[in-house]
Amino acid sequence: MRVLVIGSGAREHALVLALRKDPAVTALVAAPGNAGIAQHAQTRAVDPSSGEAVAALAVEVTADLVVIGPEVPLVLGVADAVRAAGIACFGPSADAARIEGSKAFAKDVMIAAGVRTAHSEIVDTPADLDAALDRFGPTWVVKDDGLAAGKGVVVTDDRLAARDHGAELLENGHPVLFETFLDGPEVSLFCLVDGETVVPLLPAQDHKRVGDGDTGPNTGGMGAYTPLPWLPQETVTAIVDDVVKPVAAELVRRGSAFSGLLYAGLAIGAEGPAVIEFNCRFGDPETQAVLSLLESPLGELLNATATGTLADVAPPRWRDGAAVTVVVAAENYPGRPRIGDVITGAEDSAQNTASSVLHAGTESRADGALVSAGGRVLSVVGVGADLTEARVNAYERIARIKLAGSHYRTDIGLAAVEDRIQVG
Numbered sequence: 210m211r212v213l214v215i216g217s218g219a220r221e222h223a224l225v226l227a228l229r230k231d232p233a234v235t236a237l238v239a240a241p242g243n244a245g246i247a248q249h250a251q252t253r254a255v256d257p258s259s260g261e262a263v264a265a266l267a268v269e270v271t272a273d274l275v276v277i278g279p280e281v282p283l284v285l286g287v288a289d290a291v292r293a294a295g296i297a298c299f300g301p302s303a304d305a306a307r308i309e310g311s312k313a314f315a316k317d318v319m320i321a322a323g324v325r326t327a328h329s330e331i332v333d334t335p336a337d338l339d340a341a342l343d344r345f346g347p348t349w350v351v352k353d354d355g356l357a358a359g360k361g362v363v364v365t366d367d368r369l370a371a372r373d374h375g376a377e378l379l380e381n382g383h384p385v386l387f388e389t390f391l392d393g394p395e396v397s398l399f400c401l402v403d404g405e406t407v408v409p410l411l412p413a414q415d416h417k418r419v420g421d422g423d424t425g426p427n428t429g430g431m432g433a434y435t436p437l438p439w440l441p442q443e444t445v446t447a448i449v450d451d452v453v454k455p456v457a458a459e460l461v462r463r464g465s466a467f468s469g470l471l472y473a474g475l476a477i478g479a480e481g482p483a484v485i486e487f488n489c490r491f492g493d494p495e496t497q498a499v500l501s502l503l504e505s506p507l508g509e510l511l512n513a514t515a516t517g518t519l520a521d522v523a524p525p526r527w528r529d530g531a532a533v534t535v536v537v538a539a540e541n542y543p544g545r546p547r548i549g550d551v552i553t554g555a556e557d558s559a560q561n562t563a564s565s566v567l568h569a570g571t572e573s574r575a576d577g578a579l580v581s582a583g584g585r586v587l588s589v590v591g592v593g594a595d596l597t598e599a600r601v602n603a604y605e606r607i608a609r610i611k612l613a614g615s616h617y618r619t620d621i622g623l624a625a626v627e628d629r630i631q632v633g
């Protein structure tokens with residue numbers, strides 16, 4: 210099987226590494242990829258958001274399967290273009306990707322499917338802002354009503370900060386979405402979905418805030434760990450049965466059947482799980498941790514999903530233990546990051562199975578030096594017999610990386626290790 214992976218983050222680096230281990234995968238091409246991915250796959254330039262360009266590249270490299278990593282191409286219909294060229298594609302149609310791309314569509318589907326989620330209202334004029342602030346609170350959730358890579362959301366107890374964010378979005382012509390605050394620890398549950406067939410992967414937890422102790426602004430994700438020692442298996446089963454399956458069935462009923470990875474982001478509150486958001490693709494940085502524990506061949510699972518035969522393959526097998534991803538971010542991230550700094554100590558050795566360094570915003574300079582090229586620069590993954598050991602392995606590896614001005618969280622997975630996470 211010849212596989213083309215679309216994207217350029219650490220998530221795609223993790224997909225490439227897992228696909229490379231699958232004996233059925235005979236060739237691996239990544240586009241556009243990054244400096245780390247280029248060590249494991251042939252890389253090609255492409256505009257990932259152009260269906261025409263991606264489909265043409267898939268034909269040119271005679272791909273049997275195209276795997277689309279990021280949400281923007283999916284929302285723009287790149288998977289449809291690949292399928293129209295007669296090539297199997299892992300990733301939903303534009304129609305089904307609205308579950309992530311349109312918050313209004315997602316809410317509508319969830320309500321029809323009877324799934325618990327936050328109440329929301331859209332405000333599109335500054336005159337309505339104060340009345341909306343009165344109806345919500347004392348913790349305000351203020352969102353950009355569109356794709357914002359996790360950075361368009363402000364969750365705050367400070368009414369003025371909530372108002373400022375709403376006003377700024379409106380000034381830039383973006384409608385503002387207010388939501389009721391969902392309390393409780395967050396879970397990311399990734400499910401392979403092929404119509405009504407739903408196969409969950411290991412549950413993971415992201416760390417969205419930039420600073421230790423969940424302080425500072427939201428980011429695209431500063432780290433993650435899996436599995437979740439504090440989450441009972443019955444809750445995972447309940448999420449699959451009461452949240453993901455009804456949503457998958459509702460999408461089928463609407464003629465927008467989902468094929469690919471459906472990511473449920475939930476808060477586990479006193480009354481049970483409630484959905485914060487759905488995403489139409491693998492999450493970043495959770496994927497880097499989750500796939501590092503996967504023992505089953507990933508190519509087979511993705512291909513079965515893409516070709517409508519997911520119900521026929523054995524469920525994924527996982528190695529015992531735990532995995533932690535820690536993101537190394539550039540100076541000033543999540544603001545405009547400083548780029549072009551030299552990175553040293555990021556070389557990976559295949560012999561080392563306790564940790565790995567996955568690339569996100571990196572590129573090779575003309576003189577061969579590895580330099581930073583984005584906000585989230587690297588994902589360091591530690592694997593161990595338990596979460597404590599996985600953390601030690603990740604942080605020992607990170608200590609050898611040098612990147613001027615960079616920062617990372619030192620507490621990824623720590624609250625779980627210290628048994629500080631309460632459900633309900």
Ligand code: AMP
Nearest residue numbers: 327350359362388389390391417485486
């Ligand atoms: P989103 O861009 O919708 O994924 O939101 C980013 C992050 O903001 C989520 O992962 C949560 O940590 C937080 N968040 C979003 N919506 C809510 C909500 N209704 N209640 C509590 N936290 C939320």
Ligand code: GLY
Nearest residue numbers: 415430492493494
């Ligand atoms: N981990 C957050 C996301 O992928 O959206």
